[in-house]
Amino acid sequence: MSREDLARRQAELLAALVAGGPAPSGVDPARVALEADALRAKRRRVLARLLPAEVHDAPGQDLGRRLDAWIAAHPRREGTSMRADTDAFVAALRADGALPRGLRAMRHRWRSHSAHR
């Protein structure tokens, strides 16, 4: 196996785990599904933790379902920090009209709070 082959195999596995691609040959698809679940759950936890309280408290937006849909539709691109992922999710909520007006003003308050993984 060459470095190029290894890079391709790793990209194939990661695409299977976060972007719905097929499991690489020789890797147990059941375990790929299990790892994919674990990665989704972890991203969901981190996103939920980084979201400002105002988003958690916003009425009638079904946050859990929206988080799951966001994670499924937006595999995290290279160089996108969890903070940037959270910002993009909040922006999508806002674009959908799922957040009350006035939240924008609160953004800078929590932006510097933590984490740029």
Added chain:
Amino acid sequence: MTVVPRGPEGVGIGWRREIDLTVERMAGVDFVEAVAEDLHAGELPTSLATLRARGVPVLPHAVSLSLGGAEPLRHDRVEHLAAVADALGAPLASDHVAFVRAGGLESGHLLPVPRTREALGVLVDNVRATQAGLGVPLALENIAPLLAWPDAEMSEGAFLAELCERTGAWLLLDVANLHASAVNLGQDPEQVLDELPLERVVYVHAAGGVERDGVYHDTHAHPLTAPVLELLEELCARRRPPAVLLERDDRYPPDDELAAELAALRAVHARVRA
């Protein structure tokens, strides 16, 4: 002769913002570890400064170098780790034998590398490049795998041993992850301990997890389990590591429960065998 770095000694706990006061107030914390990606070198949390002022060593632990990744190493991330280690006055820094990005995507968690000669070569190159950019020794941690690549050419122990030998890196041995490899991949943890250069272990990680449907999940959100403590005991019987650290990342229990887990680790670690 290799000089063993003056790493931590005793028992420590993973510092997290959510439990910063708990950690500061807890008795018997000999050192702490903080996730490097959560820190800015120029703006360390007050809590870590407090611990540092008290003489408690703070070790940066990275999760994003992707040392096992076949794509080019991200030198900016190495520089970040170096800057954080420097700001903390840390004796060493660490990351994992894993990859976390490939093909333009981020995994968000540590993924295993194939145990092949080729993958080992990639790791050796990345580890050497990282060492060149760090001002402190680098320790490498074994991960908790849920899946395995086909066609392994080496055991995990032999793979890690050769990686250390070729790079001079130190080991951050995670006994919970060793247990995960045993349950999830059917690997014999005692064989891994037989094959590892235990004199290169600078400290040990222990954490709680949960077994579901025959799969061990290294959650860092559940209490320590007996098999993990037994592995720590087995390790100590072979060669007592200088230090052991409890990792807890979620579903934080009351302070006294965390203190009891720390005490359980200390009891195993401090026990001297004839």
